[in-house]
Amino acid sequence: MKAAIRLCEAWESTHDRPIYTLSATCPDCGGPAVNSAPAPYNPEDPYGEYRRALKRRDAD
Numbered sequence: 001m002k003a004a005i006r007l008c009e010a011w012e013s014t015h016d017r018p019i020y021t022l023s024a025t026c027p028d029c030g031g032p033a034v035n036s037a038p039a040p041y042n043p044e045d046p047y048g049e050y051r052r053a054l055k056r057r058d059a060d
C-alpha cells in the first residue's frame, strides 16, 4: 500500500518536528516534501536518524 502522505524533506533542520502534508511541497517552509512511507518518523526509534543519514549518503 502506498501512502499519499509526504514529509518535509528538510524538517530536521528546518522544523522542530516532522511536517506532514498531502502536497508535494511543505506547507510550512515551502520546501520539497517526500514520500514518508519508506521510513516513517518514529520518535521511539533510536536508529531512525542513522537510517535516514545512511539513506541520504547512498543518494549522493
Ligand SMILES: [Zn+2]
Binding pocket: 008, 009, 010, 011, 014, 015, 019, 026, 027, 028, 029, 030, 031
Ligand atoms: Zn518544511
